[in-house]
Amino acid sequence: MRTTLFTILLSTLLVAQAQTKCGGFAGLACPANQFCLTASMPGMADEFGVCVETDVTCGGFAGKQCPTGFTCYTPEPNRDGTNHADEMGFCIMTQPILVKKPELSCPEKPLRCPSCPETHECKRFARTATNCSYAACVPKRREPVICPQHVPTCPACVHGQTCKVTPQTRTKCAEAKCVPVSSVEMFGCVMCTADIPSCQNCQAGQKCTITPRTCKQCASVKCSSF
Secondary structure, three states: OOHHHHHOOOOOOOOOOOOEEEEEEOOOOOOOEEEEEOOOOOOOOEEEEEEEOOOOEEEEEOOOOOOOEEEEOOOOOOOOOOOOOOOEEEEEEEEOOOOOOOOOOOOOOOOOOOOOOOEEEEEEEOOOOOOEEEEEEEOOOOOOOOOOOOOOOOOOOOOOOOEEEOOOOOOOOOOEEEOOOHHHHHHHHOOOOOOOOOOOOOOOOOOEEEOOOOOOOOOOEEEEEE
């Protein structure tokens, strides 16, 4: 179990930090003030290890603890025929080193809005953790149209005109306008000529149909085939 633990520890160290290899057949040495950490399995004297800092000690008779993120490493018990249970060990870092990301380099000059079309307006966006502040054209927000509650009325319309209330094309609110009066509205019926239509223009083999006059329509004549 202990051997497996330190084998995993070695793998973690190699991934978490840029460690220097040591040991092996060539007996690669570590730089000054560093210790060659191996899995310490019996019979594997030529195994490779990694160089780690040795300035923090742990273990011993007092059972000195390592700081958070470190593990206490001591020699394998009975590796050389000696019980190392009370020996001092070394605190080995087992958590990855967090690299602080560089801060954004944003211009200090004030934001200037671009030239926006009539349908758009300029909006300024505040700085975030990933983006500098900036300005951009965004569509204008359309406010709802509030129409007056009263029904509009026309001013005094001249003779031949009448007041009509219709919805506006853009706002859909009601508006009053003076518009020309049709003959039907003015006199009650359309004005027709006194002539009574005849069928004298129909060709041979056609029948004449006369539509009688109404209030909204004058009399008409139509030639049609039998």
